[in-house]
Amino acid sequence: MRWLWLQKTDSRRPWTGLPIQVPSKARAFFSKVLVSMVGNGHSTLFWSDNWLQGKSISIIAPSLFSIIPKKIAKIRTVHEALLNNRWIYDIRGGLTVGVLADYFKLWDCLSGFELHPLIEDRHIFSIARDGKYSAKAAYKGLFLGSCAFGHYKRVWKTWAPSKCRFFLWLVAHNRCWTADRLAKRGLNHPSSCPLCDQEPETINHLLVSCVFARIFWYNLLRKFGLDNLAPQPGLTSFLEWWEIASETVQGMVKKGLSSLISLGAWTIWNHRNRCVFDGQTPSLPSILRQADDERRLWELAGAKGLSFLAASLTNG
Template identity: 25%
Template sequence: MPRVVSLRLEKIQRDFLWGGGALERKPHLVNWDTVCMEKRKGGLGVRCLSILNRALLCKWNWHFAIERENFWRHVISRKFGEEEGGWSSRDVRESYGVGFWKEIRKEGALMQNKVAFLVGNGRRVKFWKDIWWGNLPLCNFFPSLYAFASFKEAWVEEFWDTSGVEGVWSPRFSRPFNDWEVEEVERLLLTIRGARLSPLMEDRMRWKVTSNGSFSVKSLYNDLSSRRAGLFPHGLIWNPSVPSKVCFFAWEASWGKVLTMDQLKKRGWAVANRCFLCCEEDESIDHILIHCSKARVLWELLFALFGVCWVLPSSARETLIEWRGFMLGKKHRKVWKAAPLCLFWAVWMERNRIAFDNEDFSVHRLKNSFVCNLWVWTKSIVNEGPLTLPSFIDWLGAR
């Protein structure tokens, strides 16, 4: 897939995600690289098409290496030639056009340091430069010896001496050893003494990223897209008992990317930054959901329903990370895990009624919205027959 096509498709994906299902221009709240991360790392698990495309192209380099008898490989090999060992074709150096194999061959570099070799007869594996014994090439393990090796491009077979009964390793060097180098040579021979050649077996390539040694697009994609990320409460956010739109809102809140007044100001809007609920502090998502005096009323209700005493952290993300239910029973713990998402949603809906519908703040409506939603979303967990709202509230307190 040409790069311009993958970029266009990714733009369509972004517009669809943030446009509410319509391909229209709306603010893209979270960086696309973050969206493409795994859910456990804080993303949405959306495939990055540009990385996926590279992994798919690289797959054909793997097939070229292992499918030696296939007709298509003979065609490519005859047209472009092969590198030593026959594991890859030569680089395509055409100065014009965008040949299909030219693009594929460029992505062959992704396989570097991700493949090793299972030595058979040793005719296609470099002794010093390929990974065939251990996790690194021998030239990296023994750089001082490699510096004065006679044949730096030698094949494994060339250093295997079959004159003895069982065969021995006999690497060659360009000069006699100094006294301090003898020990290093002994260490080299001790390292590879367990390796043996099998004259009737072909050398094989092994993919180091997977346990079975076979290449997979998924393994390369995961390796290319891996990013270090801090703790993220993915297990709490993507709760199967909670509606998807509420989970998505909690995900946005965890990244601090909900369109509150502070975010609108960052995007260039000339607006007065004031919390719609308490009208006392600047509005941010952490203030609305955690610190606002109106939201605190709901937190106190939640803790009272479960009979729990807890100190809230400073942010929505930290709250979800630290949210535990160790002292609760199995069913109560499941409801407990849905409770903060339900509270976030109730507070946000109340805020929007005030901001967009010009309604006055109602603590009764806020509490009722929270309790009723929690009951509707989680009553199936209780599994004790028809469960009325009063019975549900009694059940929460009867741990």
């Protein structure tokens, strides 16, 4: 997009007249956010640029624009098009009712429009505060209208191996292959939770509502004096519980807790998979031992929050 911006705003560069290879999506985005204020009309494209009432003719008169040859639309400037109404001669193809209606509409829009020979065209990058292109403004513009992911920091900024953070991202978007998702697609699935054998399995049930999971969390957190933060009966959202628990503590304890919750969720998921695919029996001592072994490996790999919790336990 910077190349396109420089081509439009700095004609002194020797390459501005050459065709520039730019990805189609970048070119389309640029054409939507660039607004041209016409002076002499030498650097504004008549058919393609947003210059007439802040819009392009492709928007104002789409039927008429559809019969304009692309080669002409890419090079015809406003100055050339308005000279003796040359734009009329660019019209090719059948004159349908829609085309004729657009023709008269465009004629009305152009009536009274005058060029100013001594004033250069001015181009505005509309999504930037100062109207000038910047990579920062373009990058932000790519995310206009997108939805923010509220749990971004807890999922992606917590110290945990990449595979665990990716798993938590799947949890946040309900993309884990638990029984409820398998059932929706007509695939074989367990009739009840593999760990408690009491309720239908969903990812939130598996991580916080399951009796087995709640006992696991209580024992895992109790080791660090955080058992008061364990999920309580009636809780139905893993991420909501994580958010509430995180807001209860501060500093390094908060970092350690987030890593511990990430580790616990990852351990529950792996234990569940062993029960489903390997035929193992749910075992609380086994899953706690697995979590403890994994925690030590994380500490050795640089999980400072977990190391802080372990040190606090030792000092206490």
